[in-house]
Amino acid sequence: MSEPLLEIEDLRVRFRSDEGVVSPVNGVSFQVHEGETVAVVGESGSGKSMTSLSILGLVPAPGEVYDGSIRLQGEDLTKMKRSQMRKLRGNEISMIFQEPMTSLNPVFTIGNQMIEVIRLHQKLDKTESIQQAVTMLDLVGIPEPERVLKQFPHQLSGGMRQRVMIAMALSCNPKLLIADEPTTALDVTIQAQILNLMKELKDELNTGVILITHDLGVVAEVADRVVVMYGGEVVEEATVDEIFNHPVHPYTKGLLASVPKMTGPVEELGAIKGSVPTPSEMPTGCKFHPRCPIATDLCKQVHPQLEETTPQHFKRCFHTEGGVKHDEHERSTIS
Amino acid sequence: MRFFLTSVIKIIPVLFIISFIVFFLVRLTGDPVSLMLPETATDQQREDLRNSMGLNDPVYIQYLNYMADVVRGNFGDSYKYNEPALEIVLERLPASFTLAISSMVVATLIAVPAGIYSAIKRNTFIDVVITGSSVLGKAMPNFWLGIMLILLFAVHISIFPVSGSGTIMHLVLPSITLGTAIAAEMTRLIRSSMLEVLGAEYIRTARSKGLLETVVVNKHALRNALIPVVTIMALQTATLIGGTLITETVFSWPGMGQLLVQAVNARDMAIVQAATFIIAILVILSNLMADLTYRYLDPRIKYDD
Numbered sequence: 001m002s003e004p005l006l007e008i009e010d011l012r013v014r015f016r017s018d019e020g021v022v023s024p025v026n027g028v029s030f031q032v033h034e035g036e037t038v039a040v041v042g043e044s045g046s047g048k049s050m051t052s053l054s055i056l057g058l059v060p061a062p063g064e065v066y067d068g069s070i071r072l073q074g075e076d077l078t079k080m081k082r083s084q085m086r087k088l089r090g091n092e093i094s095m096i097f098q099e100p101m102t103s104l105n106p107v108f109t110i111g112n113q114m115i116e117v118i119r120l121h122q123k124l125d126k127t128e129s130i131q132q133a134v135t136m137l138d139l140v141g142i143p144e145p146e147r148v149l150k151q152f153p154h155q156l157s158g159g160m161r162q163r164v165m166i167a168m169a170l171s172c173n174p175k176l177l178i179a180d181e182p183t184t185a186l187d188v189t190i191q192a193q194i195l196n197l198m199k200e201l202k203d204e205l206n207t208g209v210i211l212i213t214h215d216l217g218v219v220a221e222v223a224d225r226v227v228v229m230y231g232g233e234v235v236e237e238a239t240v241d242e243i244f245n246h247p248v249h250p251y252t253k254g255l256l257a258s259v260p261k262m263t264g265p266v267e268e269l270g271a272i273k274g275s276v277p278t279p280s281e282m283p284t285g286c287k288f289h290p291r292c293p294i295a296t297d298l299c300k301q302v303h304p305q306l307e308e309t310t311p312q313h314f315k316r317c318f319h320t321e322g323g324v325k326h327d328e329h330e331r332s333t334i335s
Numbered sequence: 336m337r338f339f340l341t342s343v344i345k346i347i348p349v350l351f352i353i354s355f356i357v358f359f360l361v362r363l364t365g366d367p368v369s370l371m372l373p374e375t376a377t378d379q380q381r382e383d384l385r386n387s388m389g390l391n392d393p394v395y396i397q398y399l400n401y402m403a404d405v406v407r408g409n410f411g412d413s414y415k416y417n418e419p420a421l422e423i424v425l426e427r428l429p430a431s432f433t434l435a436i437s438s439m440v441v442a443t444l445i446a447v448p449a450g451i452y453s454a455i456k457r458n459t460f461i462d463v464v465i466t467g468s469s470v471l472g473k474a475m476p477n478f479w480l481g482i483m484l485i486l487l488f489a490v491h492i493s494i495f496p497v498s499g500s501g502t503i504m505h506l507v508l509p510s511i512t513l514g515t516a517i518a519a520e521m522t523r524l525i526r527s528s529m530l531e532v533l534g535a536e537y538i539r540t541a542r543s544k545g546l547l548e549t550v551v552v553n554k555h556a557l558r559n560a561l562i563p564v565v566t567i568m569a570l571q572t573a574t575l576i577g578g579t580l581i582t583e584t585v586f587s588w589p590g591m592g593q594l595l596v597q598a599v600n601a602r603d604m605a606i607v608q609a610a611t612f613i614i615a616i617l618v619i620l621s622n623l624m625a626d627l628t629y630r631y632l633d634p635r636i637k638y639d640d
Contacts, residue, residue, distance in 0.1 A: 056542075089543055104537055105558075116544065120544065
């Protein structure tokens with residue numbers, strides 16, 4: 001494989017507070033190549049959003065990246081000065097957030113907010129940047145872009161605002177696009193449109209995409225590779241086909257079992273018992289063991305390492321493939 | 336424009352209510368005749384004056400007469416100045432206006448940077464200093480601060496005149512006196528509003544675009560943070576006018592506040608009525624102004640719908 005566009009290695013984020021230190025991200029490693037979509041999946045609190053904010057250097061205070069590296073085309077972002085980082089943000093790396101309703105500033109026009117980022121990173125004069133904004137809005141399928149530029153966010157629907165966010169994020173041709181649950185807040189029909197749009201644009205601009213989501217339907221739709229996160233670490237990583245056809249980690253299996261199927265008899269949906277522990281009360285050993293249907297004493301005491309089971313398929317679990325069959329697991333997780 | 340017209344129409348019933356209150360308040364303070372005539376006046380003289388002032392008419396007739404006069408802008412003559420009360424009040428209005436505006440300028444110059452700075456430096460030493468000072472500014476009575484400023488900057492170090500008006504130098508100490516009181520309130524408002532806005536998702540978006548932090552704060556955050564501040568400050572107009580009463584008296588500033596205080600002391604009821612009425616109108620107008628500013632700041636609000 002070619003040199004990766006983004007290489008995250010052993011990333012660790014911590015928050016110091018009066019109650020002590022908590023680490024929402026604990027040694028996360030994965031790569032993104034040009035033109036590739038990597039889906040990062042996991043429940044709320046698994047550390048996926050914090051990982052993405054680390055890439056942009058926007059971990060909210062008092063949080064900090066204290067170990068590991070994030071290399072964009074070989075350059076370590078964690079070692080960069082603030083001013084260098086600012087030049088990358090919105091330019092080489094841009095981000096689309098979950099809530100299109102609140103992610104745009106309500107008191108400025110769409111044009112103002114789009115042109116701001118274009119003029120900041122590209123040496124264009126005002127008319128040229130307006131032209132660029134119009135081109136981008138056109139690209140994301142917004143009718144009458146000139147009129148939309150003069151409108152305020154509240155005058156647009158949720159789907160339109162997310163299109164604006166995508167247009168804004170792509171307006172400086174970023175090498176890496178981070179999409180943090182870009183379709184969660186949208187209607188299903190609009191979701192499909194936005195996902196198709198992202199797919200098309202990615203192919204056209206050869207952008208690397210990190211798609212953060214807990215929606216496995218979305219993953220199946222657009223991802224090339226999948227990184228499953230739990231408790232601030234990667235528990236399984238494989239191609240999208242491998243994840244859906246041969247999941248090995250009990251957590252991944254649990255996630256898959258909780259998705260309704262279009263074919264076959266209607267059964268009760270699987271659920272993973274309990275919820276993600278907060279970073280301050282992470283268990284010892286395997287972090288998933290309190291919720292794992294197949295946990296053993298070993299899992300309670302020893303923290304498993306991420307290992308390659310088959311080529312390009314990594315898991316963080318002591319159990320081997322033959323240990324527990326998928327169907328059995330599915331039944332056992334019904335609560 | 337339609338919004339403006341409907342707002343103006345809405346003012347009319349409010350003015351009616353105010354005129355009603357003013358009418359009865361003045362009549363509750365006692366018999367004006369006994370104030371106007373010397374103690375030695377005979378009962379006949381008193382009765383004659385009452386008749387000539389219409390005070391022996393039934394109350395509703397008196398009210399109708401009063402309203403008929405008010406509608407024509409006639410609040411009666413001041414017995415101290417022997418001139419129409421409204422004219423005297425309006426003559427004093429520009430001086431009060433100058434003081435109010437310059438105090439607001441002083442307040443804004445202090446409060447906007449202080450509020451922003453303490454919000455972005457939350458829970459640091461500088462934040463504690465700013466928040467502490469604003470509590471102090473709120474706690475200091477206007478008359479005390481005014482006298483202290485006179486003592487320091489007019490008596491011990493003669494930079495500014497002690498009192499009076501005429502030059503821009505006369506304006507400095509009264510504006511600071513009144514301005515700091517407003518600034519104290521405003522700083523706390525801006526700080527809390529700013530803190531709320533800085534946590535908003537569009538601020539994260541702005542940062543993710545690679546904007547300078549100063550642009551994020553002064554453009555994206557401030558404009559949103561000012562929306563509630565403007566509303567609350569407009570509602571503070573009454574406090575501002577109350578402040579001018581005291582400040583103008585302390586500095587002998589020839590404004591409406593000083594006039595009103597003197598009129599109350601002299602029981603010059605025509606002036607009290609006229610001034611109260613004008614102040615009420617000013618409060619209403621400032622609220623209208625706040626609505627208009629609000630619309631300018633927040634495009635989501637459309638009044639014409």
